[in-house]
Amino acid sequence: MRGTTAAISIFTTALAGACLFHDDPTDPTTSTxxxxxxxxxxxxxxxxxxxxxxxPIPGPCRQITCTDGACGVADLPAGTVWPGTHGDCRQDVCDxxxxxxxxxxxxxxxQVPGDCQRYVCDGGDIVTMLDASxxxxxxxxxxxxxxxxxxxxxxxxxxxxxCGPGLSQFCHTDAACRPCKQVTDxxxxxxxxxxxNQETALNLGTISDNDGDGSFACGTIKxxxxxxxxxxxxxxxxxxxxxxxxxxxxxxxxxxxxxxxxQCNSGGxxxxxxxxxxxxxxxxxxxxxxxxxxxxxxxCDGLDDSAKIWIRVDTPQNLACVPYQLxxxx
Numbered sequence: 633m634r635g636t637t638a639a640i641s642i643f644t645t646a647l648a649g650a651c652l653f654h655d656d657p658t659d660p661t662t663s664t665x666x667x668x669x670x671x672x673x674x675x676x677x678x679x680x681x682x683x684x685x686x687x688p689i690p691g692p693c694r695q696i697t698c699t700d701g702a703c704g705v706a707d708l709p710a711g712t713v714w715p716g717t718h719g720d721c722r723q724d725v726c727d728x729x730x731x732x733x734x735x736x737x738x739x740x741x742x743q744v745p746g747d748c749q750r751y752v753c754d755g756g757d758i759v760t761m762l763d764a765s766x767x768x769x770x771x772x773x774x775x776x777x778x779x780x781x782x783x784x785x786x787x788x789x790x791x792x793x794x795c796g797p798g799l800s801q802f803c804h805t806d807a808a809c810r811p812c813k814q815v816t817d818x819x820x821x822x823x824x825x826x827x828x829n830q831e832t833a834l835n836l837g838t839i840s841d842n843d844g845d846g847s848f849a850c851g852t853i854k855x856x857x858x859x860x861x862x863x864x865x866x867x868x869x870x871x872x873x874x875x876x877x878x879x880x881x882x883x884x885x886x887x888x889x890x891x892x893x894x895q896c897n898s899g900g901x902x903x904x905x906x907x908x909x910x911x912x913x914x915x916x917x918x919x920x921x922x923x924x925x926x927x928x929x930x931x932c933d934g935l936d937d938s939a940k941i942w943i944r945v946d947t948p949q950n951l952a953c954v955p956y957q958l959x960x961x962x
Contacts, residue, residue: 693726721753745769748779774803812850815883815955823851823860830914833861833942839962840867841874841937846961853888856950862943866894866962874937876962877927880945883955890958891944892926893919899933913942 687696687703693714697704708714710728719741724732740751740758746768752759767777768784773795775786788807795801795809804814813822827834839845851860868874880890893913895901905920905928913919919942920928930937941962947954 691730692732694730719751719758721756721758746777746784748782748784772807772809773799774807774809810957811848812883812955812957815852815953817953819852819854819953819955821852821854823849827861828859830861830863830942830944833863836862836864836960838865838867839960840869841876841962842869843875843961846959848960849958851945851956851958853945853947853951853954853956855952856947858947860945862945862958862960864941864960864962866937866939866941868937868939874930874939874962875927876930876941877925877960878943879925879959880923881957881959883957884951884953886923887947887949887951888954888956889921889923889946889948890926891919891921891946892928893917893942893944894928894930895940896930896932897938897940898936901939902931904929904931913944917942 683698683701683703684696687698690696690705693708693712694705695708697706707728707730708726710726712726714724714726714732716722716724719739721737721739722734723737723739724734727733736753736756738753740753743750743766746766748763748766748768749760750763750766752761762779762782764779767779768786769777770786772786774789774793776789778785778787786807788805789803791803791805791814793803795803801809801811802813804810813820815822824834826832834849836847836849849862853860866874866876876892876894878890878892880888882888891911893911894903895917901918903918903920905926908920908922908926908928911919911921920926930939932939943958943960945956945958
């Protein structure tokens with residue numbers, strides 16, 4: 633009899649509160665005992681406080697009964713399912729006489745998600761079958777989740793497959809979803825051109841110093857003589873803090889440089905480059921340069937730190953091809 637101990641506890645809790653199925657006044661089993669020592673000799677079987685809460689615990693396939701305040705037990709009807717071992721393709725049922733018997737059941741073990749297989753019951757035996765619908769979901773837009781027989785596969789999708797929020801980003805051959813397209817050995821430039829000097833800088837519009845107002849730009853530096861310029865108007869909104877950060881993420885992991893130049897809309901312009909390198913733009917504005925992130929501290933005369941910003945991306949290491957993602961806010 634499998635699972636008997638656990639089953640007794642389960643059925644006692646469920647049945648003790650409400651004399652289930654039927655009373656059996658013709659043959660109630662009463663006892664005067666104590667459950668604490670494994671016997672029932674000391675427990676009264678009658679009285680308002682005794683039945684059913686303090687009645688002796690019945691055996692498998694039996695239930696507590698209460699007749700005129702007296703404890704008793706009755707056999708559960710034949711065919712009543714008794715809790716047993718889950719997932720063995722069988723079940724225990726009551727025989728109507730206080731006994732258990734085992735029979736076949738559609739009770740396979742719990743399935744393993746994403747293993748391309750499933751368990752089924754076959755004549756009481758557990759059988760493993762192929763299941764092409766049980767694919768290994770890796771929650772990655774840039775992979776196809778499939779089964780090859782019993783082998784789960786997460787195959788990278790083609791380069792530049794749409795992915796990410798709103799399908800606005802692009803899959804790379806390493807199955808990563810990124811904001812910018814992947815640049816191959818052909819050194820494609822998917823960014824806007826031309827913007828090769830400060831005068832022709834790509835205008836990004838007006839951006840407030842609410843950090844959520846920033847964005848990103850994609851581009852490629854194609855050799856030592858290629859330079860990309862961007863510009864925008866920085867608006868110092870009331871109660872916000874100006875911290876113009878520019879971050880450069882290169883596809884090949886290095887070789888690029890980002891410079892930020894600032895000019896206050898009114899009064900003098902004071903900046904502190906911190907660990908970045910001080911620099912001067914071709915048109916004379918003060919700025920800072922770094923290989924990865926630039927966050928100059930800006931101070932304009934007066935209370936308003938609104939300013940015009942220029943960003944320069946280049947490759948001082950003279951690399952032939954540097955794809956990049958430029959993140960910015962004011």
